[in-house]
Amino acid sequence: MTTRATVEELLRRMASGDAETTAELFTEEVDFLCAGSEKVPWIRPRRTREDMADFFGTMNANFVPEDRAASISGFLVDGEDAVVMGHVSQRLKSNGRAFMIPFALHLTVSDGRITRYHVYEDSLTVAEAVTA
Numbered sequence: 533m534t535t536r537a538t539v540e541e542l543l544r545r546m547a548s549g550d551a552e553t554t555a556e557l558f559t560e561e562v563d564f565l566c567a568g569s570e571k572v573p574w575i576r577p578r579r580t581r582e583d584m585a586d587f588f589g590t591m592n593a594n595f596v597p598e599d600r601a602a603s604i605s606g607f608l609v610d611g612e613d614a615v616v617m618g619h620v621s622q623r624l625k626s627n628g629r630a631f632m633i634p635f636a637l638h639l640t641v642s643d644g645r646i647t648r649y650h651v652y653e654d655s656l657t658v659a660e661a662v663t664a
Contacts, residue, residue, distance in 0.1 A: 533644040534641075535612055535613070535614050536607075536614065538557060538641045538644055538645070539607075539639055539641065541557060542554065542557050543616070546588065549592050549597060551585050551586075551587075551588035552585050554584070554588045555582070555584040555585035555588060557645060558647075559581065559642070559645045559647050560581050561580060562578060562581065562583070562647065562648070562649060563647060563648040563649070564577070564583070564584070564648075564649050565649075565650040565651070566649075566651045566653075567652075567655055568653075568659060569655065569662075569663075571662055572655070573594060573662075574587055574590040574591040575655070575658075584649070594624060594625060594626065594662075595622045595624060595625065596623040596624070599621075600622055601620070601621045602619070603618050603619050603620075604616060604618040605617050605619070606618070612641050612642055613639070613640050615636060615638050616636070616637040617635070619632055619634050619635070620633060620653075624661055624662065626662070627661075627662075627664055629664045630661075631658065633654040638652070
């Protein structure tokens with residue numbers, strides 16, 4: 533798959549909520565970055581495809597599925613690199629707190645597999661929602 537096709541498939545699988553299927557798009561070793569508070573259960577270091585399944589699974593388990601939405605405002609591809617920009621809105625199961633934040637994903641794709649997953653988001657808003 534091309535870089536664009538792989539990233540589009542990633543977004544489709546993320547929207548489906550199936551963490552295992554989403555993680556299948558990653559290489560065995562992953563360059564992962566998601567900065568934020570240790571109070572947010574899904575934000576911690578990740579290095580492997582298995583870790584990515586846990587990342588998506590933990591994140592999905594914390595949100596009300598029917599209250600999740602994302603919009604893409606930009607999608608740039610340059611060779612193996614892609615950047616996706618947009619907004620995501622979520623509602624936490626634990627306390628009912630909803631939030632909307634901007635995000636940017638910097639992804640690298642090699643041979644149809646994702647080798648880099650760097651997410652940049654308003655992690656303060658996420659942490660405040662989790663700890664509210």
